[in-house]
Amino acid sequence: MSVDTQQSTRCGALKRSDAGDVGLRTFRHGGIEDAHIICLPFGGGSSHIFAGVAGQLPTSWTVSAVEYPGHLHGWGEVIDHIDPLCEALIRGLGVSILESSWIMGHSLGGLISLRLTHLLERYGRRPKGCIACAVKPPSRIDSSPHLSNLSRKDMLSRWLDMLGQDRSTNNDALFDLIEPILRADMRVYESCAGLDMALTHTPLLVLSSEGDEIVPLQYDHEWGQVAPHVQTDRVEGGHLFVLSNPSRLADRLVRFVQDLHAAGGNITVDYSNGHP
Numbered sequence: 001m002s003v004d005t006q007q008s009t010r011c012g013a014l015k016r017s018d019a020g021d022v023g024l025r026t027f028r029h030g031g032i033e034d035a036h037i038i039c040l041p042f043g044g045g046s047s048h049i050f051a052g053v054a055g056q057l058p059t060s061w062t063v064s065a066v067e068y069p070g071h072l073h074g075w076g077e078v079i080d081h082i083d084p085l086c087e088a089l090i091r092g093l094g095v096s097i098l099e100s101s102w103i104m105g106h107s108l109g110g111l112i113s114l115r116l117t118h119l120l121e122r123y124g125r126r127p128k129g130c131i132a133c134a135v136k137p138p139s140r141i142d143s144s145p146h147l148s149n150l151s152r153k154d155m156l157s158r159w160l161d162m163l164g165q166d167r168s169t170n171n172d173a174l175f176d177l178i179e180p181i182l183r184a185d186m187r188v189y190e191s192c193a194g195l196d197m198a199l200t201h202t203p204l205l206v207l208s209s210e211g212d213e214i215v216p217l218q219y220d221h222e223w224g225q226v227a228p229h230v231q232t233d234r235v236e237g238g239h240l241f242v243l244s245n246p247s248r249l250a251d252r253l254v255r256f257v258q259d260l261h262a263a264g265g266n267i268t269v270d271y272s273n274g275h276p
Helices: 047-056 083-094 095-100 108-122 154-163 172-191 219-223 246-262
Strands: 004-008 011-014 024-029 036-040 064-069 104-108 130-135 204-207 230-234
Touching: 011 047, 011 064, 024 047, 036 095, 036 108, 047 064, 047 246, 064 230, 083 095, 083 108, 083 172, 095 108, 095 246, 104 108, 108 130, 108 172, 130 246, 154 172, 154 230, 204 246, 219 230
Parallel strands: 036 064, 036 104, 104 130, 130 204, 204 230
Antiparallel strands: 004 011, 011 024, 024 064
């Protein structure tokens, strides 16, 4: 990462990569031998959303979050297709960093984490583990542009509903900034339809919520088709449990990492038909 750094706050310092326009916000630096978690935000979201989770994780861990190109706190132009975005992340963060880390994504970030990990495996590399939160199995992604082509009014309503905010609140000024980013992120989501995201070697943890109206729990049993070594579990708090229940998310992440350490980096039990 370069020295092109935005001012550090309680949410950590955001640095621009040397190779491209990817930003990486580091909330805390841990020990060299301890876990490094790299987080990928949901559509329209920024690296800040993981501040709560970072504060709940062990102080010895390094916790970072990505700022996608062209987003509010980032650099460059937005990318509206999954594969160019993943390639930008690989160039910007570096394979050595990615394969020494656990990659966690929420909602759209969960799909990006899956495709990113799949591409790394194609190159003969892989992260220590992949955590996909609040995300449908790839086979359930609809390719029709029904999200990216929503009217401004409908997209604003959907965005406010996802954030749990009152639709009567005047958010026009903020949405003027968010709308082109959100539309691009929805095109990234739509571009995932039909893509291979199978993970052959990387342990996978899938977390979902019973209160999530966007990602039904009925799809949980399908994750065994994505990875042979997969755990599924629940986190209360609705679709954005990364914001509403960061302590439970952090607890489950810690257990996943500890399980992997105890198993020498490999989960040998198939949990594809349910959580342990």
